Amino acid sequence: MTTFRERVSDATSNPDGKFSLAEILEIFAAGRLPLRFTAYDGSSAGPDDAALGLDLRTPRGTTYLATAPGDLGLARAYVSGDLELRGVHPGDPHDLLAALAQKLVFKRPPARVLANIVRSIGIEHLKPIAPPPQEALPRWRRVAEGLRHSKTRDAEAIQHHYDVSNTFYEWVLGPSMTYTCACYPHPDASLEEAQENKYRLVFEKLRLKPGDRLLDVGCGWGGMVRHAARHGVKTTGVTLSKEQAAWAQRAIADEGLEDLAEVRHSDYRDVRESEFDAVSSIGLTEHIGVANYPAYFGFLRSKLRAGGLLLNHCITRHDNRHSATAGGFIDRYVFPDGELTGSGRIITEMQNSRLEVIHEENLRHHYALTLRDWCRNLVEHWDEAVAEVGLPTAKVWGLYMAASRVGFEQDSIQLHQVLAVKLDERGGDGGLPLRPWWTA
Template sequence: MGSKQSSAAQLAAAVTEVLGVAQLPVRLRLWDGSEAGPPGAPVIRVRSPRAVRRLMWAPGELGLGRAYVAGELDLEDDVFATLAALTSSGRVGSAEPTTPLGVRARLRLAATAARLGALGPDPAPPPEEVRLRRFGRRHSRARDAAAISHHYDVGNDFYALVLGASLVYSCAVWDSPATGLDAAQEAKLDLVCRKLDLRPGARLLDVGCGWGSLAMHAADRYGAQVVGITLSREQAGLARRRVAEAGLADRVQIRVQDYRTVDDGPFDAVASIGMAEHVGRANVPRYATRLHDLLRPGGRLLHHAIAWNAGAFQADPDTFIARFVFPDGELLGLADIVGALEATGLEALDVEALRLHYALTLRAWVDRLEKNWDAAVAANGLGRARVWRLYMAGSALAFETGRMGVNQVLLQRPGGDPPPLRLRDWR
């Protein structure tokens, strides 16, 4: 008679079926000390049967993510190596819906849970998870404000630890991996200002202004008059303090305002950086028209947004990113956003792909988070720190593998002075 399988071996067999792979890509170490999986593979410590119960109720990345955020799973090795192994299955780390787990696999998982003493009702989600149904109609102003608050109003001290002195929460521009995060972010801010051809006295609208870094750079270095808008009250409060401390209050105004309600155009330039991901596919034509209408004839728009490169994108409310990080976030392909902007009459002058720059940026943010881990946990709790670690590392891998990209598109409203014959003098 063969010996009874260890708890780890039983769970490994079930997880292999959940992931849809021939061999488990990680090694499991369970609460009873048993282990299973390839020697030398990244180790996931399963601290509690409750983690198995979460996986039974939500097979795939959502169940695994909930267990990690709740502290029922730990990653014992490098987070990038562990996630790279898991995402090779296709059931983890995708922003799209995956094929539902079959009945046979679900029954096997339930049987394994029963043998491991993990059967029971669906555990309550960690408090860091957001339930979208609480917010009302998708992409209404109220729901957008709630979704933005969920992500950005988690404590300015926490973001400062992750982002560094620049307080810029979008892709930096790197000369090389050795550039350093702060210098790369300053280079990005300056590149935006040069692309927009900002001059003293020019009116700039910064849509989704964050903590005011671009607004301050444009006002201080280029003499622009800037209006920055955000839906995050915590961002706006800190941005106003930074503006005042820099002596720029006469040139920078920070508002808590939806882009749909801005009515004091026209502006000489508009920057939308890392904001379009929150707009929603159905609202993109209206969004593009609004940006067009806020520009004066001849004015420029710098549109900086993440793009989904891995085929057709369908938003899924049950991914880890949707539940914990970016409620209602939707990614478009580059052609979709350029087409929508051009449909308003804007002329595309230049497109610059920055995919690998975002991978470097995200790795720098994860490095800062891990080096400041105790302070980050003290600032905003262990669960939130775990969410940010998981999402930023997973996003870095998505940029490195080409599933996601990020692009700066420069456009101009017809009328006014024509663009120069050669535009790349900002390099």
């Protein structure tokens, strides 16, 4: 039996020799595949007894992989059904993605080998083809929807992700309908306990009490709005998602909270009221755009009374050096126009907006647990989810949530809560305690 190096040597020394699809993958992986790979040309690679695997079923899948290397090509082939994952459920492919992230390192082969790979694949597979219909337009083609982070384009981006189906989200998110990182009071806590604990933590950090006024921007299905209203706080929430706003308004009515809670289908920039006692931004900053942080935090500051508190809760990079632009898969299939930066940049922009940052913490491990539980819910309701939104869309959600879990586990992304206060003209903070006043 010939070795990997011998097969590569034979094919590169013979100008007319060709690599099989499995050999091509082996070359890019330097012969170290952590799973089993099979292809429609009959070739295979990787351990025979591997529990996890990838099966390339069609020539179209090869075209997707060859014309969009990286996560975008893999996503296109998988969503379209041309690439199948073996050993995992499509609602939670975490174990396969974790194995790839931990053990698979792609290396660019020498020019002569690369030329032979191109001949082996065939020029017909190097011509881009239409992506799956679930994919959003590339950034440069979204100009018809307005400039990036204009009100019109932001509305389109939010609707792409959040207006999929309230029923679908109910199956994935559970009764809380909360689509942001939970805070687990202990490792064995349920998702619902953890989400309620997150709202409790935010409420306490903001020092809210009956009679106060809270503005919750990017309020989603109104979880924070209703939590605060149940505790006597007059709360206004805003969301760009029509479906979210309708669901939240029904939930407010069902709980009899109309006198204290309101959710508007609106851009946060259209909020006219001011002098709020507190502002919460839970999972919105990712959609704002880093260049817009000064205007964003300046606007939120303008909504606060002197001594009022702002809590910003968002996903971040693990450092402040990486590009803010999301990868191809996330940008095209999940969060169009989404951007992430490090917590240092967020704190800097809040300080530059004349907000005094008084506390911050990283909850990345909690988000890994949250995503684990969302994937469990998707697996449990897989048949209903597929019937509701279709197999390709259900696969997108399983793929993105499981991949995000891997990112939090391996510290490529984090989740930070940053608490700040609007000082008065003399630097007064409204008499805040000297040390944190909330229960961790």
